Amino acid sequence: MFNKENISSDELIELLENRKNGKIDFKLIDIREPHENEVARIKGTDELLPITKFHRDKEKWQKLLNENIIIYCRTGNRTSHLQEYIQIMFNKTIPHLSEGITGFNGEIEQN
Incomplete structure (x- = not known):
């Protein structure tokens, strides 16, 4: 599951449920900007790492790439660009x- 490029809303809902039940471990990373995350985020998001700060957080990303992670943004556009970059830089x-979050059918936390 963590070697594929695309995760559907239903797959993420199932993965989050399995993580809650201790059957799987992964981190859900929001790569949107802080003001977007403050408005709404997927329930179960572990970390906010804006794509615009990728170079500043490069060491953190290198460590995260050794774990099971799933990334999301608003529509999937920014994450697809980040996927390409990570594929080139880190293989x-x-x-x-x-x-993205706009197509997610699970629980959303809002402020």
């Missing part, structure tokens, strides 16, 4: 929520 495939 690593990471999954993203293909339709």
Whole structure:
């Protein structure tokens, strides 16, 4: 599951449930900007790492790439660009929520 490029809303809902039940471990990373995350985020998001700060947080990303992670943004556009960059720089495939938070049918936390 963590070697594929695209994760659907239903797949993420199932993965989050399995993580809650201790069957799987992964980190869900929001790569949107802080003001977007403050408005709404997927329930179960572990970390906010804005794509615009990728170079500043490069060491953190290198460590995260050794773990199971799933990334998401608003529509899947920014995550697809980050996937390409990570593939080129680190030769690593990471999954993203293909339709972003706007296409997610699970629980959303809002402020």
